[in-house]
Amino acid sequence: xxxxxxxxxxxxxxxxxxxxxxxxxxxxxxxxxxxxxxxxxxxxxxxxxxxxxxxxxxxxxxxxxxxxxxxxxxxxxxxxxxxxxxxxxxxxxxxxxxxxxxxxxxxxxxxxxxxxxxxxxxxxxxxxxxxxxxx
Amino acid sequence: xxxxxxxxxxxxxxxxxxxxxxxxxxxxxxxxxxxxxxxxxxxxxxxxxxxxxxxxxxxxxxxxxxxxxxxxxxxxxxxxxxxxxxxxxxxxxxxxxxxxxxxxxxxxxxxxxxxxxxxxxxxxxxxxxxxxxxx
Amino acid sequence: xxxxxxxxxxxxxxxxxxxxxxxxxxxxxxxxxxxxxxxxxxxxxxxxxxxxxxxxxxxxxxxxxxxxxxxxxxxxxxxxxxxxxxxxxxxxxxxxxxxxxxxxxxxxxxxxxxxxxxxxxxxxxxxxxxxxxxx
Amino acid sequence: xxxxxxxxxxxxxxxxxxxxxxxxxxxxxxxxxxxxxxxxxxxxxxxxxxxxxxxxxxxxxxxxxxxxxxxxxxxxxxxxxxxxxxxxxxxxxxxxxxxxxxxxxxxxxxxxxxxxxxxxxxxxxxxxxxxxxxx
Amino acid sequence: xxxxxxxxxxxxxxxxxxxxxxxxxxxxxxxxxxxxxxxxxxxxxxxxxxxxxxxxxxxxxxxxxxxxxxxxxxxxxxxxxxxxxxxxxxxxxxxxxxxxxxxxxxxxxxxxxxxxxxxxxxxxxxxxxxxxxxx
Amino acid sequence: xxxxxxxxxxxxxxxxxxxxxxxxxxxxxxxxxxxxxxxxxxxxxxxxxxxxxxxxxxxxxxxxxxxxxxxxxxxxxxxxxxxxxxxxxxxxxxxxxxxxxxxxxxxxxxxxxxxxxxxxxxxxxxxxxxxxxxx
Numbered sequence: 001x002x003x004x005x006x007x008x009x010x011x012x013x014x015x016x017x018x019x020x021x022x023x024x025x026x027x028x029x030x031x032x033x034x035x036x037x038x039x040x041x042x043x044x045x046x047x048x049x050x051x052x053x054x055x056x057x058x059x060x061x062x063x064x065x066x067x068x069x070x071x072x073x074x075x076x077x078x079x080x081x082x083x084x085x086x087x088x089x090x091x092x093x094x095x096x097x098x099x100x101x102x103x104x105x106x107x108x109x110x111x112x113x114x115x116x117x118x119x120x121x122x123x124x125x126x127x128x129x130x131x132x133x134x135x
Numbered sequence: 136x137x138x139x140x141x142x143x144x145x146x147x148x149x150x151x152x153x154x155x156x157x158x159x160x161x162x163x164x165x166x167x168x169x170x171x172x173x174x175x176x177x178x179x180x181x182x183x184x185x186x187x188x189x190x191x192x193x194x195x196x197x198x199x200x201x202x203x204x205x206x207x208x209x210x211x212x213x214x215x216x217x218x219x220x221x222x223x224x225x226x227x228x229x230x231x232x233x234x235x236x237x238x239x240x241x242x243x244x245x246x247x248x249x250x251x252x253x254x255x256x257x258x259x260x261x262x263x264x265x266x267x268x269x270x
Numbered sequence: 271x272x273x274x275x276x277x278x279x280x281x282x283x284x285x286x287x288x289x290x291x292x293x294x295x296x297x298x299x300x301x302x303x304x305x306x307x308x309x310x311x312x313x314x315x316x317x318x319x320x321x322x323x324x325x326x327x328x329x330x331x332x333x334x335x336x337x338x339x340x341x342x343x344x345x346x347x348x349x350x351x352x353x354x355x356x357x358x359x360x361x362x363x364x365x366x367x368x369x370x371x372x373x374x375x376x377x378x379x380x381x382x383x384x385x386x387x388x389x390x391x392x393x394x395x396x397x398x399x400x401x402x403x404x405x
Numbered sequence: 406x407x408x409x410x411x412x413x414x415x416x417x418x419x420x421x422x423x424x425x426x427x428x429x430x431x432x433x434x435x436x437x438x439x440x441x442x443x444x445x446x447x448x449x450x451x452x453x454x455x456x457x458x459x460x461x462x463x464x465x466x467x468x469x470x471x472x473x474x475x476x477x478x479x480x481x482x483x484x485x486x487x488x489x490x491x492x493x494x495x496x497x498x499x500x501x502x503x504x505x506x507x508x509x510x511x512x513x514x515x516x517x518x519x520x521x522x523x524x525x526x527x528x529x530x531x532x533x534x535x536x537x538x539x540x
Numbered sequence: 541x542x543x544x545x546x547x548x549x550x551x552x553x554x555x556x557x558x559x560x561x562x563x564x565x566x567x568x569x570x571x572x573x574x575x576x577x578x579x580x581x582x583x584x585x586x587x588x589x590x591x592x593x594x595x596x597x598x599x600x601x602x603x604x605x606x607x608x609x610x611x612x613x614x615x616x617x618x619x620x621x622x623x624x625x626x627x628x629x630x631x632x633x634x635x636x637x638x639x640x641x642x643x644x645x646x647x648x649x650x651x652x653x654x655x656x657x658x659x660x661x662x663x664x665x666x667x668x669x670x671x672x673x674x675x
Numbered sequence: 676x677x678x679x680x681x682x683x684x685x686x687x688x689x690x691x692x693x694x695x696x697x698x699x700x701x702x703x704x705x706x707x708x709x710x711x712x713x714x715x716x717x718x719x720x721x722x723x724x725x726x727x728x729x730x731x732x733x734x735x736x737x738x739x740x741x742x743x744x745x746x747x748x749x750x751x752x753x754x755x756x757x758x759x760x761x762x763x764x765x766x767x768x769x770x771x772x773x774x775x776x777x778x779x780x781x782x783x784x785x786x787x788x789x790x791x792x793x794x795x796x797x798x799x800x801x802x803x804x805x806x807x808x809x810x
Contacts, residue, residue: 001535002490007528009391013283013299013340018181020240022188023338029283029299033392046423047486052529053427068293070283081182085137105425121279122303122797123142124187130136144796148688148704148745153451155510157458158743164688164704168797203698205688216452220407256684257662257708258412259457265406271805272760277798288586290645292593316693317756322799323697351587355542375695392527393547394592400541414661418553418569418610428608434553434569438662473563475553526549527573558721560780562728621722625677663682664727670676 004049005037006056010063014071014082021081027072030120032087034063036095037115038108050108058104062094084118084126092116092128099132139184140172141191145198149206149217156216162207165255167222169198171230172250173243185243193239197229219253219261227251227263234267274319275307276326280333284341284352291351297342300390302357304333306365307385308378320378328374332364354388354396362386362398369402409454410442411461415468419476419487426486432477435525437492439468441500442520443513455513463509467499489523489531497521497533504537544589545577546596550603554611554622561621567612570660572627574603576635577655578648590648598644602634624658624666632656632668639672679724680712681731685738689746689757696756702747705795707762709738711770712790713783725783733779737769759793759801767791767803774807 013029036059040049066074071082080086092114099108117127148164171194175184201209206217215221227249234243252262283299306329310319336344341352350356362384369378387397418434441464445454471479476487485491497519504513522532553569576599580589606614611622620626632654639648657667688704711734715724741749746757755761767789774783792802 001533002494003532003534004490005530005532007392009393011294011298011300011391013297016181020181020183020186020188024281026338027283027340028281028338029301030281031299031301031391043488043490046421046425047488047491048425049490049531051425053425056528068296068298070297083178083182085139085178085184086182089137121281121301122277123191123279125140126184127138127140128136129138142797144798146699146703146705146796148702151451155451155453155456155458159686161743162688162745163686163743164706165686166704166706166796203701203703205702218448218452220409220448220454221452224407256686256706257682258461258684260410261454262408262410263406264408271803272764273802273804274760275800275802286586290586290588290591290593313758313760316691316695317758317761318695319760319801321695323695326798353583353587355544355583355589356587359542393596395545396589397543397545398541399543412662414663416564416568416570416661418567429551431608432553432610433551433608434571435551436569436571436661473566473568475567526551526571527547528549556721560721560723560726560728623718623722625679625718625724626722629677663731665680666724667678667680668676669678 001039001041002043002049003037003039004052004055005035006052006059007033007035008056008059008063009033010067012066012069012071016081016083018081032084032118032120034059034091035117036091038111039113039115040110041112042110044107044110048107050111051105054104054108058095058098062091062098084120084124085128088116088118088126088128091118092130096132136174136176137178137184138172138174139187139190140170141187141194142168142170143191143194143198144168145202147201147204147206151216151218153216167219167253167255169194169226170252171226173246174248174250175245176247177245179242179245183242185246186240189239189243193230193233197226197233219255219259220263223251223253223261223263226253227265231267271309271311272313272319273307273309274322274325275305276322276329277303277305278326278329278333279303280337282336282339282341286351286353288351302354302388302390304329304361305387306361308381309383309385310380311382312380314377314380318377320381321375324374324378328365328368332361332368354390354394355398358386358388358396358398361388362400366402406444406446407448407454408442408444409457409460410440411457411464412438412440413461413464413468414438415472417471417474417476421486421488423486437489437523437525439464439496440522441496443516444518444520445515446517447515449512449515453512455516456510459509459513463500463503467496467503489525489529490533493521493523493531493533496523497535501537541579541581542583542589543577543579544592544595545575546592546599547573547575548596548599548603549573550607552606552609552611556621556623558621572624572658572660574599574631575657576631578651579653579655580650581652582650584647584650588647590651591645594644594648598635598638602631602638624660624664625668628656628658628666628668631658632670636672676714676716677718677724678712678714679727679730680710681727681734682708682710683731683734683738684708685742687741687744687746691756691758693756707759707793707795709734709766710792711766713786714788714790715785716787717785719782719785723782725786726780729779729783733770733773737766737773759795759799760803763791763793763801763803766793767805771807
């Protein structure tokens, strides 16, 4: 299996509901350094998994909807805890939809699965990994 | 599949038996930067794979049993070569047992598999990856 | 010149005032991975710049006052833009004061200067570097 | 599953054919930081996946054939785009062949699969991951 | 002293003249991950060293003149060895000129010195560090 | 000021004397990832600070004297606490002596100062920085 991974980041505010979160129940924030791995069993005629420029642009566009925002007030996440693992799934779903819509080019439709990892600090990260058809 | 990863480290002394180890047959030591990835197919009602605070505490407690020790004299490793890959398995087994005992909370029992990686330098690492029920 | 550096992190929310900040004028947040370098021209009788355990504890205590908070409402920063470079100075001033108070032990009083670096992402950081007596 | 990972790097020149590559159609170059992960379901009598010294030497020897070269003129890649994902496969195939030939020692024949990752910058990487018997 | 650091990268081909370079006398290439640190003794009215958005844009524009090129044929470097340390100086000189021209905004004219670091692999880097007025 | 930095690592065992060290009074060990920065105000005729190949070899040779050893029994460190900062100085002194002896080539005699940093984990490091003539 081949894969290509691109990295970008997003800076958001949010708070969590539930005693398990302790002080993170207060309004705080995070930088998420985001890695998206695109996997395909074969390379296209150009010798690539997908157009890395379009993949990078798609990730930036997708993160721009979240960037510099308070996720507690974001209409997409009404009443949900926007934990790192939850946001990894959000990025996964949106990137999978972008691929299906053809935003990353026709060649990217050969991508079978994604792994999205959000690094929240030098000591913690979360990811969502799955096939694209399984949304 | 969702996952959460936490990082800590441990500093130990040891030596290896066997010509394959060359100068590492002498008493020496290592810092292991340890990543434990906890995987679960779903998030709990709080939106997390597990309580990351308890995961972090469990990893610290587990590593404290090894930290600042000469593993050649550690009762757990009698006569064994405590290689990086062997120690990855030790951390895996102990973390899996902690999850089964409920040390990481009831929610962590949904964790299906772990990947434990020990980075021994900027150019070498070893890991053990497996299902929790397969111990 | 000798130095010792310790690392920790803090997760906060804030917003900025001023057109230069563009979308960062909205409430958002950041993870700051914080490095504090302690410099001394000589080692003490134990062979260290300072007690690294106490340095680590002092950094954690200092960051706990900021951690999981909305800095826009923090009494210390009334009306100030809590930019990365501003916060680097805040950490510098508080660590310098802790050293002067003796919180890091008598030996740490030999520390002459500090460099505090806050990494806000994989592509941006800010720091404050100066002598301790220059506060 | 156990694994051991070693890291080295290679510095090459090349150009790409195809409009999708934009300015990368010009002659340019890259440093690839290369990670090879060797996976085995069990440890040998010494407690290792394989002799890490021989794995490191094999990776260095393999990369030496590419290092400090213009891949556009390399006889192995006649008319091919030597993209990061393509080169990940090249390293995979050559390391798999080295294992099969016994270059990494008899013990390394227990290695079932490899993951080869080439990091081309701090924001992009590509990999090839597969079983050794599947060449 | 305050500082702000931004990171970007550039991918080039080149060769070196001189026996000291061994195999690097052949045409090869490199990815340089470039850090530019901007230093100022004080923050402006907005609480920043300079507009980090403009600093990032200036670095990208400056690197675009080098990116995806064979530096052996670049008119700027006629007959020079474009070593990592030489290129660090090139980036330094061009960024200093951009600041002087006002490309980074009026506020950036308070920047007194720069440190430019080019990481050529995970084990090697070079830098040029100096006052802006010393060009 | 120009600089070039090379990285290598060393794995050692040791113990510390003094209550300040707590559990680190027991025999344990460390991996030190070692960075040596060589600084010079000018480049030589080849366009380099020094021959990076010789610098890398000199660092490897110097670390080989410590590698895979119990520093408590090393004749060089009789009765001394081989702390990270102490070892940074040891590497500094030995590298400075190597430069003075001409081991790094005649050109390296233009190197005016060194910064040696030993990373002992992902959260702690120590360094020694000074002029070469100040030994």
